Amino acid sequence: xxxxxxxxxxxxxxFVLVVFVGINIAYLITHATPIDPxxxxxxxVTAYGNTSPEAITMMRAALRxxxxxxxxPLEQYxxxxxxxxxxxFGPSLSAFPTPVTTLIARALPWTIGLMLTATLIAWALxxxxxxxxxxxxxxxxxxxMGMVAMGLHxxxxxxxxxxxxxxxGYLWPVLxxxxxxxxxxxxxxxxxxxxxxxxxxxxxxxxxxxxxxxxWFLGMRALVSNVVTEDYVAYAELGGVxxxxxxxxxxxxxxxxxxxxxxxxxxxxxFNGAIITEQVFGYPGVGSLLVxxxxxxxxxxxxxxxxxxxxGVSAAVLLIDLAYPLFDPRVQxx
Amino acid sequence: xxxxxxxxxxRVAVAILAGLVLxxxxxxxxxxxxxxxxxxxxxxxxxxxxxxxxWFNIWAISGGSQSNGLQQVAMDTFWYxxxxxxxxxxxxxxxxxxxxxxxxxxxxxxVKLRKGIYWSDGVEFTAADVVHTVESQSKHPGMRWSxxxxxxxxxxxxxxxxxxxxxxxxxNSRFHAVFTVRWNAAWIMPKHVFEKVADPRQxxxxxxxxxxxxxxxxxxxxxxxxxxxxRDDWQRTSIGRFGKPGPKYLAYIDPGPPDKRVIAQxxxxxxxxxxxxxxxxxxxxxxxxxxHGWFKAFPYGHPDPTLPSLIFNLQNDTFKNRDVRWALALLxxxxxxxxxxxxxxxxxxxxxVPPTGxxxxxxxGPLQDWLKAFELDTGKRKIKPYDATVGQQIAAMLKPTMGDxxxxxxxxxxxxxxxxxxxxxxxxxQELLEKAGFKKVGAAWMTPxxxxxxxxxMVEGEARPVMTRAGxxxxxxxxxxxxxxxxxxxxxxxxxxxxxxxxDTVISWSVETWGGHADLSFFLDxxxxxxVQPAGQPQPLRNWQRWSSPELDKIxxxxxxxxxxxxxxxxxxxxxxxxxxxxxxxxPLMSYNVFTVMDDTYWTGWPSADDPYTNPVPNWGNSRYMLxxxxxx
Numbered sequence: 001x002x003x004x005x006x007x008x009x010x011x012x013x014x015f016v017l018v019v020f021v022g023i024n025i026a027y028l029i030t031h032a033t034p035i036d037p038x039x040x041x042x043x044x045v046t047a048y049g050n051t052s053p054e055a056i057t058m059m060r061a062a063l064r065x066x067x068x069x070x071x072x073p074l075e076q077y078x079x080x081x082x083x084x085x086x087x088x089f090g091p092s093l094s095a096f097p098t099p100v101t102t103l104i105a106r107a108l109p110w111t112i113g114l115m116l117t118a119t120l121i122a123w124a125l126x127x128x129x130x131x132x133x134x135x136x137x138x139x140x141x142x143x144x145m146g147m148v149a150m151g152l153h154x155x156x157x158x159x160x161x162x163x164x165x166x167x168x169g170y171l172w173p174v175l176x177x178x179x180x181x182x183x184x185x186x187x188x189x190x191x192x193x194x195x196x197x198x199x200x201x202x203x204x205x206x207x208x209x210x211x212x213x214x215x216w217f218l219g220m221r222a223l224v225s226n227v228v229t230e231d232y233v234a235y236a237e238l239g240g241v242x243x244x245x246x247x248x249x250x251x252x253x254x255x256x257x258x259x260x261x262x263x264x265x266x267x268x269x270x271f272n273g274a275i276i277t278e279q280v281f282g283y284p285g286v287g288s289l290l291v292x293x294x295x296x297x298x299x300x301x302x303x304x305x306x307x308x309x310x311x312g313v314s315a316a317v318l319l320i321d322l323a324y325p326l327f328d329p330r331v332q333x334x
Numbered sequence: 335x336x337x338x339x340x341x342x343x344x345r346v347a348v349a350i351l352a353g354l355v356l357x358x359x360x361x362x363x364x365x366x367x368x369x370x371x372x373x374x375x376x377x378x379x380x381x382x383x384x385x386x387x388x389w390f391n392i393w394a395i396s397g398g399s400q401s402n403g404l405q406q407v408a409m410d411t412f413w414y415x416x417x418x419x420x421x422x423x424x425x426x427x428x429x430x431x432x433x434x435x436x437x438x439x440x441x442x443x444x445v446k447l448r449k450g451i452y453w454s455d456g457v458e459f460t461a462a463d464v465v466h467t468v469e470s471q472s473k474h475p476g477m478r479w480s481x482x483x484x485x486x487x488x489x490x491x492x493x494x495x496x497x498x499x500x501x502x503x504x505x506n507s508r509f510h511a512v513f514t515v516r517w518n519a520a521w522i523m524p525k526h527v528f529e530k531v532a533d534p535r536q537x538x539x540x541x542x543x544x545x546x547x548x549x550x551x552x553x554x555x556x557x558x559x560x561x562x563x564x565r566d567d568w569q570r571t572s573i574g575r576f577g578k579p580g581p582k583y584l585a586y587i588d589p590g591p592p593d594k595r596v597i598a599q600x601x602x603x604x605x606x607x608x609x610x611x612x613x614x615x616x617x618x619x620x621x622x623x624x625x626h627g628w629f630k631a632f633p634y635g636h637p638d639p640t641l642p643s644l645i646f647n648l649q650n651d652t653f654k655n656r657d658v659r660w661a662l663a664l665l666x667x668x669x670x671x672x673x674x675x676x677x678x679x680x681x682x683x684x685x686x687v688p689p690t691g692x693x694x695x696x697x698x699g700p701l702q703d704w705l706k707a708f709e710l711d712t713g714k715r716k717i718k719p720y721d722a723t724v725g726q727q728i729a730a731m732l733k734p735t736m737g738d739x740x741x742x743x744x745x746x747x748x749x750x751x752x753x754x755x756x757x758x759x760x761x762x763x764q765e766l767l768e769k770a771g772f773k774k775v776g777a778a779w780m781t782p783x784x785x786x787x788x789x790x791x792m793v794e795g796e797a798r799p800v801m802t803r804a805g806x807x808x809x810x811x812x813x814x815x816x817x818x819x820x821x822x823x824x825x826x827x828x829x830x831x832x833x834x835x836x837x838d839t840v841i842s843w844s845v846e847t848w849g850g851h852a853d854l855s856f857f858l859d860x861x862x863x864x865x866v867q868p869a870g871q872p873q874p875l876r877n878w879q880r881w882s883s884p885e886l887d888k889i890x891x892x893x894x895x896x897x898x899x900x901x902x903x904x905x906x907x908x909x910x911x912x913x914x915x916x917x918x919x920x921x922p923l924m925s926y927n928v929f930t931v932m933d934d935t936y937w938t939g940w941p942s943a944d945d946p947y948t949n950p951v952p953n954w955g956n957s958r959y960m961l962x963x964x965x966x967x
Contacts, residue, residue, distance in 0.1 A: 059481045096395065
């Protein structure tokens with residue numbers, strides 16, 4: 001127990017350090033960008049209107065003050081960390097004065113909902129099929145599935161996404177291709193809205209699952225074909241244990257370990273959002289928010305999204321590290 | 335779990351999935367829930383997904399949308415100038431009862447307001463709203479029109495509820511332009527709402543109170559769609575004069591990337607596409623009988639009153655000599671540029687005025703003779719560089735592929751593809767460069783200092799593919815001649831770099847006009863040398879080329895003293911055109927053709943080149959005039 005506590009403390013310290021360094025790097029990069037949010041705002045305001053050059057100068061000064069961009073770099077840095085302590089990333093500069101946390105809070109549930117579901121389904125499906133394919137090597141159906149998985153796996157995601165878009169949006173338009181839910185539908189917690197969300201998530205989720213299944217399938221199949229050569233599996237077969245029981249309790253359970261680690265890492269990265277998915281299917285999420293923020297030079301928003309992402313990935317790694325002994329009793333912390 | 339049982343489970347799962355998919359057509363709703371499709375007009379909002387979706391305070395600078403219907407149908411101001419011919423003439427008195435009245439030296443402007451106009455919450459629109467609009471933004475710097483009012487307005491008063499008097503800080507014969515819509519203008523704020531607000535910069539104005547004919551019905555908190563509904567008292571708005579708007583509901587949406595816009599319109603779920611790549615336009619023209627652009631035939635697109643050009647940074651030593659600029663212009667083959675960028679669907683222009691709206695009749699046409707006679711001294715001989723037949727040459731190039739889609743009438747052809755341009759003349763270009771002291775060493779050109787002649791052409795990359803293709807083609811043509819030309823992609827940073835002068839040349843536009851009105855001051859006034867910043871300082875719009883010319887200054891100063899409708903203004907405009915041809919501070923290419931595509935399936939009565947009663951491009955405030963003519967099919 002003491003060994004575990006010591007290990008836990010060390011890992012927690014590591015986690016805090018990684019997050020701290022990560023956020024600092026993100027801060028440096030966003031403030032080093034040549035894109036100036038004030039100039040972007042001015043450009044947006046004056047893109048069409050008839051504005052005199054003197055007016056622009058006045059606008060520039062006013063916006064700099066409003067956005068809190070006055071003050072030395074050190075003062076700005078100190079102010080930034082002061083706000084982080086209270087989970088406040090300040091106002092979004094491109095969506096002034098809406099706070100960054102409000103914008104992220106609006107987009108994050110969509111990202112988490114879609115990515116979590118798609119990742120879990122792809123993982124479960126891929127591992128289940130891969131396990132079966134690795135164990136029942138003679139089965140033709142499973143062999144065929146293996147070939148399909150290997151075929152789909154190297155196809156770039158955006159191609160899969162666009163093919164789905166064209167097939168189900170144009171050739172056979174039965175599924176919605178834009179948005180998180182139907183337009184003009186009241187966003188309430190009711191069956192209508194839930195069904196609409198479900199319907200709108202089919203294509204984006206399908207594209208992610210199709211591309212994700214291949215990797216898990218191939219990985220699991222390879223792991224299983226390794227494990228079946230182990231002594232204890234041969235012993236169980238000779239001992240007359242039912243094939244299904246061997247697959248479930250002897251083979252899969254052991255082969256699953258690396259896949260669980262992989263799953264944890266994947267879950268950590270869902271906070272990055274799926275930018276291509278969001279662009280292709282018009283799905284609201286943090287990916288598009290991040291891209292728009294980068295183009296606008298909105299460092300508050302960029303820092304907000306990347307901070308959540310850094311914390312998400314680091315936390316996932318930390319949790320899997322601490323929880324590993326629960327899955328695999330052979331592993332011990334020392 | 336045996337193999338047998340897992341496959342049984344899989345079979346059940348597949349059966350359920352298949353059932354769902356087959357039942358999908360029955361379950362599939364239209365894009366909208368609860369909105370009758372026949373009463374709804376669906377338009378694209380080119381701003382995309384709006385970050386600050388619930389923000390309707392258009393007077394504060396924020397990430398809220400302006401073209402989600404807010405400025406098109408909820409806002410209003412004194413006057414509109416149509417980029418085309420207008421419903422009832424180019425000039426429309428909207429909230430104003432009449433044109434602006436200036437005193438003799440343009441230091442005072444009086445506006446008489448229209449009576450019987452009401453906000454959507456029942457409060458009458460009066461001069462008090464105008465006074466509040468000006469004073470509130472003057473008091474709170476950083477709002478959209480704060481600086482404009484602070485610089486121009488000494489005082490604003492309302493001697494009676496329907497009269498506003500502006501006293502100006504300095505003479506300005508075009509102060510009314512602030513309140514004249516060309517895409518947008520200074521919108522009027524509701525005093526009764528904003529006077530209760532402590533800081534108007536932090537107020538979201540949600541739900542907005544409309545002065546226009548539509549009110550907000552619902553919107554997406556994730557910023558993808560906005561639905562507006564026609565007011566029951568639409569006659570109490572300024573557009574009511576023209577009749578009841580056809581659509582009861584307006585939906586401004588983000589349909590996504592260009593491919594999805596095409597799919598959406600092919601499925602008849604998007605009535606107005608704001609813009610799409612030329613290839614998308616051709617696809618729609620071929621596959622959908624109900625889709626059409628501004629021109630029923632090639633080149634389809636609506637020419638916006640904007641002039642994409644190759645802009646020189648005139649503070650860069652290499653381009654200070656106008657012979658060098660002319661040489662570079664004579665190396666450009668505009669036919670190839672048009673094919674590369676717009677696949678030929680471009681309207682070319684040799685002069686510094688967009689070939690759109692009323693300009694071809696006022697500038698391009700009447701100046702043809704002068705252009706044909708214009709002479710250039712290459713140092714060895716005199717040439718006449720203008721070729722009036724380039725438009726027809728482009729049409730001839732397109733005939734094999736576009737054939738019957740091209741207009742045959744020469745007048746229509748000139749209107750759609752353009753008139754003439756400069757003849758490609760590498761020999762003359764060589765002579766001009768040698769006259770400027772450049773030397774060809776081997777296959778490469780050297781500057782008079784003996785350094786390689788290098789030119790970067792800045793483009794916006796994927797964000798603006800048509801213009802990027804034009805830039806790439808120009809680079810190729812210059813390279814073939816022996817100039818070390820390079821494409822300089824500035825995706826996301828073009829705006830900052832263009833303003834900062836961090837470029838050699840850039841494909842962009844410094845010329846933007848009213849379109850329907852001949853006056854050029856909209857852009858020309860800002861080209862006075864008083865506004866040119868020293869190198870390294872950000873240049874305010876629109877003189878991106880940082881052109882300082884005493885001759886131009888004289889023209890601008892004269893325009894400032896001449897009334898808006900005075901025909902002398904057109905003569906001064908022509909002087910500018912001739913000066914720009916001689917000096918070539920930027921190389922005009924073509925108008926900005928927007929491929930706005932309209933679908934006839936649910937609505938008819940669209941504006942077009944044959945019936946140019948307004949601009950259909952849906953993010954323009956002026957597009958509201960389309961709504962009164964649209965009728966359900």
